[in-house]
Amino acid sequence: MTLNLHAVLETLGFTATFLLLPPLIVGVIRKTKARFQNRIGAPVLQPYYDLLKLLSKSETISKHTSWIFRSTAAVNLSMLIILAFLAPWTSFRPFDLASDLFLVIYLLALTRFFTVLSALDAGSAFGGFGASREVTLALLVEPSVILCLASLGSVSQSSDLAFVFSFKNMELLNQPGLWFLAGCGLFLASLVELSRMPADDPTTHLELTMVHEAMILENSAANLALVEYSHFLKILILLGISSQCLLHAVPYFWHSTELIRAGASIACILLMAVSIAVIESVAVKLRWTKLPEFIAYSVAMSIFCVFIALGKNLN
Amino acid sequence: MKIERIEMSLSELHEKLPHTLGKNSENRLGLLTSIDGGQLATLLLNPKDGTAGLLVSPLENNSYRSFTPQLAQFHWFERALFDFFGIVADGHPRFKHLLLHDQYEGDFFPLRKIALPANFQNVLPRRYEFFEVKGEGVYELPVGPIHAGVIEPGHFRFSCFGETIVNLEIRLGWVHRGVEKRLTEVPWQKAHFVAEAAASDTACANAFAHAIAIESILEVKVSERAQYLRTIALEIERLAMHVIDVGGIGTDIGLLGISSAMGRLRGKALALADLISGSRFLRGFIFPGGVRPVSERKLSEIKAGVIGLRKDLAPVIQILSENQMATERMKDIGRLSRSLAQEFGMVGILARACGIEYDSRQCFEQGKFPELAPPITTELGGDILARTRVRIGEIATTLDTIEKLLDGCPHGEDKITLPASLPANATGLGIVEATRGELIHLIFTDEAGKICRYSIKDPSFENWTAISIAIRENLIADFPLCNKSMALSYSGNDL
Numbered sequence: 001m002t003l004n005l006h007a008v009l010e011t012l013g014f015t016a017t018f019l020l021l022p023p024l025i026v027g028v029i030r031k032t033k034a035r036f037q038n039r040i041g042a043p044v045l046q047p048y049y050d051l052l053k054l055l056s057k058s059e060t061i062s063k064h065t066s067w068i069f070r071s072t073a074a075v076n077l078s079m080l081i082i083l084a085f086l087a088p089w090t091s092f093r094p095f096d097l098a099s100d101l102f103l104v105i106y107l108l109a110l111t112r113f114f115t116v117l118s119a120l121d122a123g124s125a126f127g128g129f130g131a132s133r134e135v136t137l138a139l140l141v142e143p144s145v146i147l148c149l150a151s152l153g154s155v156s157q158s159s160d161l162a163f164v165f166s167f168k169n170m171e172l173l174n175q176p177g178l179w180f181l182a183g184c185g186l187f188l189a190s191l192v193e194l195s196r197m198p199a200d201d202p203t204t205h206l207e208l209t210m211v212h213e214a215m216i217l218e219n220s221a222a223n224l225a226l227v228e229y230s231h232f233l234k235i236l237i238l239l240g241i242s243s244q245c246l247l248h249a250v251p252y253f254w255h256s257t258e259l260i261r262a263g264a265s266i267a268c269i270l271l272m273a274v275s276i277a278v279i280e281s282v283a284v285k286l287r288w289t290k291l292p293e294f295i296a297y298s299v300a301m302s303i304f305c306v307f308i309a310l311g312k313n314l315n
Numbered sequence: 316m317k318i319e320r321i322e323m324s325l326s327e328l329h330e331k332l333p334h335t336l337g338k339n340s341e342n343r344l345g346l347l348t349s350i351d352g353g354q355l356a357t358l359l360l361n362p363k364d365g366t367a368g369l370l371v372s373p374l375e376n377n378s379y380r381s382f383t384p385q386l387a388q389f390h391w392f393e394r395a396l397f398d399f400f401g402i403v404a405d406g407h408p409r410f411k412h413l414l415l416h417d418q419y420e421g422d423f424f425p426l427r428k429i430a431l432p433a434n435f436q437n438v439l440p441r442r443y444e445f446f447e448v449k450g451e452g453v454y455e456l457p458v459g460p461i462h463a464g465v466i467e468p469g470h471f472r473f474s475c476f477g478e479t480i481v482n483l484e485i486r487l488g489w490v491h492r493g494v495e496k497r498l499t500e501v502p503w504q505k506a507h508f509v510a511e512a513a514a515s516d517t518a519c520a521n522a523f524a525h526a527i528a529i530e531s532i533l534e535v536k537v538s539e540r541a542q543y544l545r546t547i548a549l550e551i552e553r554l555a556m557h558v559i560d561v562g563g564i565g566t567d568i569g570l571l572g573i574s575s576a577m578g579r580l581r582g583k584a585l586a587l588a589d590l591i592s593g594s595r596f597l598r599g600f601i602f603p604g605g606v607r608p609v610s611e612r613k614l615s616e617i618k619a620g621v622i623g624l625r626k627d628l629a630p631v632i633q634i635l636s637e638n639q640m641a642t643e644r645m646k647d648i649g650r651l652s653r654s655l656a657q658e659f660g661m662v663g664i665l666a667r668a669c670g671i672e673y674d675s676r677q678c679f680e681q682g683k684f685p686e687l688a689p690p691i692t693t694e695l696g697g698d699i700l701a702r703t704r705v706r707i708g709e710i711a712t713t714l715d716t717i718e719k720l721l722d723g724c725p726h727g728e729d730k731i732t733l734p735a736s737l738p739a740n741a742t743g744l745g746i747v748e749a750t751r752g753e754l755i756h757l758i759f760t761d762e763a764g765k766i767c768r769y770s771i772k773d774p775s776f777e778n779w780t781a782i783s784i785a786i787r788e789n790l791i792a793d794f795p796l797c798n799k800s801m802a803l804s805y806s807g808n809d810l
Contacts, residue, residue: 037575125456129791198640201569205463206795209567284640285569287648288478288792 010094018084021266022232023047025239025273032277033203047232054225062122062218069218072118073226076111080233083107088165089240089269091247092262099161101149105142108193108237111230112138119215126207130214133288137192137199137211140295144189147302148182151309152245165244167254167261171312176249178308183245185301187272190238192295194231197280199291209285236269239276243268316531316680318358318744319368325379328357328372333385335359343673344660345746346772347382347392350759352400352427355379356770358757360746362678365685367744369757377432378403381410388660391776399426399495403438409446410439414488414809417441425496426768446484448474453481456791460489467805471794478790483783487809494810498769503529503737506766507602510756513771514807519552519588519597520749521771524756527681527745529603532737532758540727541605546682547617547720548588548597548606549747554713555584556750557706558628560802564703565635567796568644576631580624587620605730618721625714632707645700649785649797652697656781663752663774665781665801668705669697675753679746687723689716697785699800737764751775751804773807 027044034041043049061069086099086107116134119127153159155178156169163169172179192199195212207214212231219227247253247268253261286294323331335342336359345358345367357370372379381404382389393404394413401424404410415423421437445455453476460468468489474482494513498506510525511518523545530537537545562577585595590613592600600607635641651661653669666673675681676688692708694701743758752774761767778801786797 033571037572038579039575125454129456197569203571204567204569206567207463208458208794209792209796280569281572283569284638284644286640287644288790290643 007094014090014092014094017090017266018081018233018236021269022229022236023051025235025269026232028270028273029277029280032274033281036277036281047228051225051229054228055222057221059221059223061220061223062124064123065118065121065218068114069118069121070223072114072121073219073223073230075114076230077226077233079107079111080230080237083237084233086161087237087241088161088244089237090262090265091165091167091244091253092258092265093162097162101146101153101159101161101164104161105146105149108234109138109142111234115215115227119218122218124218126210126214126217129208130211130217133211134195134215137291137295140292141189141192141298144185144295144298144302145193147299148185148189148245148305151178151302151305152182154309155312165248167248172248173251173254175308175312176251178305178312179245179249181301181308182305183242183249185298185305186238186242186245188298188301189295190235190242191276191279192291192298193238194235196276198283198286198294201285204285239269239272240265243272316367316527316744316746318531318742319366320742321368321370323370323372325355325372325374328355328370329380329382331370332357332382336386336388338657344386344388344392345755346757346770347389347396348757348768348770349374349396349400349402349426350768352377352402352424352429355396355402356757358744358755360679362673362675365678365680367679367746369742369744374402377401377435378405380405381407383407387658388777390659391780397439398424400424401427401431401435401437412439412441412443412488414491416488417443425493428767443486445472445486446474446482448482450476452476460486469805473791473794475791478792480786480789480791480794483786483794485779485783487779487805489809490806491809492806495769495771499766503766504603504733506769508599510769510771511598511601513810514773514804515596516556517552517749517751517754517773517804517807519548519601520747520754521756522597522599522601523549523681524745524747524749524754524771526601526603527747528743528756528758529737529745530743531745532741532743532760533603533734535604535731535733537605537731538728539725541729541731542682543720543724544591544606544609544729545601546684546687547717547724548591548600549682550713550717550720551584551588551591551617552597553750554624554710554717555581555588556802557710557713558584560799561632561635561703561706561710563799563802564645564699564796567799568641570635570638570641573631573635580627580631583620583624583627587617587624590617590620602730604733605728608729614721614724618718621714621717621721628710628714632710636704636707642700645703645796645800646696646698648699648793649782649789649800650696650698651781651785653695655784656697659780659784660777661752661781662777663748663750664702664705664709665778666752667691667693668701670695673753675746675748681745681747683720683723684748687716687719689713699796702800737766739764749774751802751807752778771810773804773810775803775805775808778803779808 026047031041031044087104116131119131152164156164156171200211216227341363342359345360355372359368396402398415456473458471460470470486472484511522513521559581562574565573588597589595656669674691676684689712692705694704737760739762741760745756747754755772757770759768
């Protein structure tokens with residue numbers, strides 16, 4: 001067996017990208033937000049420094065916690081790394097792994113399940129709070145994510161996301177409308193999934209209003225670093241999937257080289273980070289009871305995707 | 316301020332108060348306290364004709380029939396009266412400690428000067444019991460006294476049903492420093508340093524009220540220039556506070572652009588304070604007898620600063636008021652009804668936001684007010700939006716007032732020389748509209764002309780109850796915003 005140097009390099013490049021990119025995305029969001037507020041803001045690389053700082057701190061663990069709290073960070077990180085290999089967050093993939101769309105969605109749900117468990121585990125009032133809110137939001141967003149991806153799968157006659165997002169499926173070439181709607185629907189759903197504005201304010205210090213932050217109040221030091229990093233990785237994956245939908249909507253990328261596509265994937269993710277920052281700068285954090293109205297936009301888009309897919313299949 | 320002192324027996328007081336303070340009456344309760352523990356001292360204010368009356372009723376047996384069941388505005392005053400004097404209010408519906416916590420000895424009543432009756436039995440256990448809401452699915456959520464932000468300490472005990480708040484009980488007193496007692500111990504000439512430290516963000520208003528009270532005891536009048544400068548300082552303090560409070564609303568609804576812009580502009584307002592007094596928080600500027608000297612050049616710089624600030628504030632305020640999402644976020648949340656606000660004697664922004672037209676600048680003598688007092692800003696909504704709008708409206712009227720005062724400020728002496736000692740057995744009263752509302756300083760002197768009792772009523776003292784009322788049946792996630800919209804003081808309340 002000959003060692004395929006090219007394949008090794010590709011794998012290394014891919015792994016390095018998804019390991020190193022997530023904090024940068026967050027850095028870009030924070031920097032853009034700071035500029036919107038007329039502030040210089042922390043350096044773009046600050047999230048990396050923060051993670052390193054957290055890793056070197058000593059940890060405080062509530063004595064009321066069980067093994068769930070201790071292992072959640074590791075479980076989540078490993079699941080997200082698996083997802084990074086499976087989910088179509090970039091056009092460039094070194095392995096030919098089949099990735100069923102339900103596997104991807106429910107691996108994501110499994111990370112949420114563990115986060116929620118660990119939030120409940122510490123028994124603090126705010127953990128329970130955050131957990132209950134997170135689950136409520138997840139419940140509302142889930143149909144939108146499933147319907148967007150399923151309608152793409154239905155048109156391409158496959159539930160393998162690797163195949164759907166491969167720029168090879170000719171059934172999907174002439175469906176820019178479907179791709180665009182799915183991309184926007186997934187982007188709006190991601191805002192909620194990732195606890196960004198207008199669902200949750202990631203910069204707030206007010207425990208009573210938090211969703212994601214409330215769940216990780218008990219985590220500290222390396223544990224917190226892993227939780228934060230997993231969350232960053234989740235941002236990369238979810239923004240990646242919606243940016244891939246948008247790229248597929250542009251016929252140019254169907255005919256371009258792999259390198260251009262790979263570059264465009266990264267650029268599109270960063271662009272989405274900037275747009276998140278813009279949204280967070282001009283939008284107000286919505287009242288909790290108004291959130292279903294916001295999620296309805298995403299669900300409506302996903303339902304339009306279903307209509308398009310149905311129309312296509314009926315022909 | 317002139318104050319009329321009336322001796323009145325307890326039974327007469329019981330007959331009089333329900334009429335004078337009942338619904339639709341012109342009067343309001345200034346404060347209820349005691350001088351040495353042997354009497355009730357009830358301060359009644361008449362905002363309409365700007366007069367004040369002090370009803371002093373000797374106590375027999377260290378207790379009285381509670382006024383709270385008929386007049387809700389007494390409820391905290393009566394609890395504080397027990398904490399500090401050991402005077403028992405019989406029949407108070409929720410009689411428990413207010414500011415002194417579990418650590419204190421059972422019979423420790425710090426402001427009491429006469430001996431407790433021999434048969435005195437402490438009716439309250441030191442251990443504080445929170446009001447408990449029972450029922451399936453109701454849970455308690457303790458928040459504070461240490462919070463995630465850099466704010467003062469206060470404990471909030473929520474009883475929630477899902478995401479809805481059923482009841483909120485607020486426990487304060489964590490920053491009780493014994494200001495009132497300390498004020499009777501320091502020489503009166505230096506007491507203004509202690510008085511203005513009662514609440515640092517209200518330093519100017521506290522110093523102002525203190526100065527008015529002392530001057531009313533001495534029956535002196537300060538120069539016209541000092542009156543103008545004091546009023547300018549008071550309004551600069553209001554301006555800085557209102558600006559940062561509107562910015563705080565921006566933080567809590569997630570409009571960070573507003574909050575950072577307002578934070579910067581508050582710095583500019585504080586720079587005006589620095590120009591007039593040499594201290595960004597107006598410390599040491601106002602004292603009995605006058606103010607520190609201010610040069611004409613500084614005054615013209617302040618004028619330029621005010622004009623600049625008005626220009627800078629306009630676009631930020633416009634962005635906030637025209638943001639549809641922000642308006643929707645604030646509307647109908649934390650609503651306080653006008654009738655409850657009236658019943659509990661609430662003051663300041665939150666009273667004006669539910670349509671109560673009470674601004675002590677219009678009623679009671681304080682510097683150049685009520686002569687040059689701006690019109691009252693009111694809203695009818697009673698919700699967070701209304702409170703924010705009142706603040707925004709007051710920013711505008713305050714800017715106008717400062718300009719008007721700067722234009723009219725005459726030349727003359729900064730201060731007058733005061734007599735060496737205070738008259739004996741006198742009572743002095745100072746009422747100032749601080750940023751948060753009506754602030755009262757009430758001073759009693761003894762036979763030797765020494766201050767024997769110094770009572771401060773911060774506007775937050777009445778208004779803390781408003782949060783408990785306004786947040787009921789609201790979402791728990793809306794509490795921080797509601798709290799911010801009221802922006803009450805912990806240290807001013809705890810004293």
